[in-house]
Structure formats: structure tokens, C-alpha cells
Amino acid sequence: MVRRTRANMIEETRARLLATARQAFGTLGYANTSMDDFTAEAGLTRGALYHHFGDKKGLLAAVVEQIDAETDARLQAISDAAPDSWEGFRNRCRAYLEMAQEPEIQRIVLQDARAVLGGSTPASQQHCVNSMQRILDRLMQNGVVVRANSQALARLIGGSLAEAAFWIAENNDSDIRLIQALNALEILLQGMLITHVTDPAQ
Template sequence: MFAANGYADTALSDIVAETAITTGAIYHHFGGKKELFQAVAENVEKDILSAVATAATSKKYPWDQLLAGVSAMLEHCTAPDVQRIVFIDAPTVIGPAAWREIEMKYAFGAMQQSLQTLISLGQVRPFAADPLASILLGALIEAAHSVARSEDQARSLKEAREMMRLLFESIKTT
């Protein structure tokens, strides 16, 4: 319901009617509408991470896995439900700083691990993996935001993929 109507236009009573869960149960498990929304938003982040992992495991080599994951994240973020929850409502409802922490919680580990693997293989310049992951993930999240806000998402997605590929190529050693 949050994806279809947005946070502001989704009443707790609508959720109760749609799901047959009592208001008391929602308050007991989540504390309220905002906390329920945060749980939904975190599930969307988990779905994005799952799509990234699926794309990455379809490739044999770590570098190709990284680029496949980047591409999958950008593509997954073109879905209207992801856009509504992740790019429109979550920063406002949860707060920009708290939402940034959630984004980093789900995406940072995967990015850091991929980069650490590539650094240890000598395929990426020997930067410290944590700040490198943070910087590249920040660029990737902003690219996803840009695609989500674009009037021409197909063109924007294609361009964002190419820009991210070039950015990642700049840290490659070979």
C-alpha cells in the first residue's frame, strides 16, 4: 500500500483492512505507522541487495560480478514501487540521516567485500576498502536517484550504467 499510495496517503486503518492484521498487532510489532513503513523500506533494500547478489553470482570473475551488481542495482531502482518507497518517502518519513544509515547498512557490506576481494587480487588499486566502498556507493546511490527522477528512465539508466562503469574502471589496475 505504501508503494501504491505513498506514506502520507496510506492510513493505518487501510493497512488493517487490507491485511486483516489488527491495529494492536501493528503497534505491538512495529510501534506505529512510521516504524511499519521503515520495516517495509528495509525490506525493499533487502530486495535490492538480493537482485544485486543474483546478478553478481551469474558472473564468473569478481570484476564482472561487481559490475553486474552495479547494473542490477540501477535497474532495480527503476521499479515504481522502489522509487516511491526508497527515493520519495523514506528520506522524508525516516529522515535523511537515518535513511542514509539504512542504505549503507544493506549496500555497504556487499560493496566493501567486492572491493576487498578485487584489491587482494591486485585488480583494483590498493586503496583502503572502507572509504573506497563508501565513496563508490555514494556515487552509485546518487546515480540510482538520478535514474529514478528522470523523465526518460531508459536513456538515464543506460547513461548511468556507462558513467558507473567508467568510474569503476578508473580504480582498476589492469
């Protein structure tokens, strides 16, 4: 029989709260989720919630962090599956916008987190910029895209994708908005390719 240590029990309690809150936030929304209801659902007390997350807002932040980590892993897998680095980058950007239609991401990350937390944390934003910058640096080194300051370009592209995702998620016409955003994204990305650079001397 495996002996459960205190550390194991603490981690299990935290995981149970996260899973229950994620389900509640995803189906009911943050505002309609009662702390008493989901702690009872998890078989825990409010005290456990306060101990691990501080309050309901802290719990939402933890759920968003968990979803963000999963999203990063999914996007990386999409990049890795592409035939080349450019297609990997392009597919990654497109997938990010497509994820804005997933009910859980739409409600928790793009609607409630923005309204309650003011959006992603600075650490999460910096992580996204750093990931995008590494990809752009590699594309520039390989002569695929026009050379520019990769950090500035990463912030511009990342910010554009984030705003487009919010735009898609805020409206009932998300299908139409997604198509419009994907079309606009193609124009933006095609302009970065070396083959689309016009010689000023011509």
C-alpha cells in the same frame, strides 16, 4: 493438525501487516495510504500495527528493511552468476542502478523512505559499505583493481550509486537518466582497473 503457537500467530500478524502495507505503499504511496484502510484490508486493527511497528512510520521502515534484504540477495545472485569477480562487481553496480526503475523500489525506497525517514538507516548503510568493502578487498588481492583504502573506496562508490539511484527515481525521464548513469558508471569503474593505471615514470 498443526497447532498454532502464540509465537506463530504473532509472526503471522506481523507478516500480514508488512505484506498489506508494502502493497499499499507501492501502489498508493506513503502519504496516500490510510492506516485504517490497510489494517482493515489485512483483517487487523490499529492496535496490532502499534504493537508490532509503533506507528505508520515504523511500518514504512520495516517495509524498507524487507525490500533492502531482498535487494541484497538479488545483487548477490547477480555477482555469483558472473564469470569472474570483476564482472560480478560491475554487473552488481549496474543492476543496482537498473533497480531504481522498478516501481516498488522507486516509490517506497527511493522516494518515500528518503522523504519520510531521511534515507536508509545507519545500520543499512554500514551493511552496504561492508559488502562493497569485502568485494573490493578481494579484487585488490587478486590484482584486478588499484590498491587503495577499501573502506574509503566502498563509501565513495556506494554513495555515488545511491545518489545516482535517487537521481534516476526522482524524474519522469528515468530511462534517459539511467542510460546516462550507466555510461558514467563505466567511466568510473574502468578507472579502477589495474590495466588503466599509467606509469608515472613514462
